[in-house]
Amino acid sequence: MANDKLQGALDLLILKVLARGPEHGYGITVRVKQFSEEALQVEEGSLYPALHRMEQAGWISAAWKPSENNRRAKYYRLTAKGRKRLGEEQANWTRVTEAVAKVLRFA
Numbered sequence: 602m603a604n605d606k607l608q609g610a611l612d613l614l615i616l617k618v619l620a621r622g623p624e625h626g627y628g629i630t631v632r633v634k635q636f637s638e639e640a641l642q643v644e645e646g647s648l649y650p651a652l653h654r655m656e657q658a659g660w661i662s663a664a665w666k667p668s669e670n671n672r673r674a675k676y677y678r679l680t681a682k683g684r685k686r687l688g689e690e691q692a693n694w695t696r697v698t699e700a701v702a703k704v705l706r707f708a
Contacts (some may be wrong), residue, residue, distance in 0.1 A: 611651050613690040614643065614661075616679060619661060620687055625674035626652060652677060660686045 618624060618632045618652075630643045655661045658685035668674040679687070 605698065609693060611643065611647060613687070613694055614641070614657065615651060615658065616687040616690060618684055619677055619679040619683070622677045623678040624687060625633070625676050655683070658686075659683070661664070666669075668680055 614633050615629055618629050618636075621632075623630065626645070626648055630648060631644070633641050633643050652661065652663075656663055656677070658679060660675045662680055663675050663677050665673055666676050
């Protein structure tokens with residue numbers, strides 16, 4: 602699978618977590634792991650460049666706030682443009698997974 606598809610999967614996971622509400626970077630990694638029942642783990646080395654890229658694209662916005670343990674953390678929030686992108690990413694992911702499933706059935 603091409604790297605753009607894998608990057609699209611990371612974008613989809615991040616956008617989906619943020620659709621539930623604002624979250625800081627570490628919280629995003631925890632949610633992905635939790636929601637996938639520990640099958641998926643997002644590494645910091647992939648997460649923060651993706652968040653930066655997504656912020657520059659206008660899909661998310663960020664603001665510094667105190668975290669639940671009173672540390673300063675950057676919280677990310679989905680924008681209207683990000684909600685639209687989430688819909689596009691979900692549709693793309695569905696097409697890709699359905700195509701892979703077809704190949705697996707007939708190969």
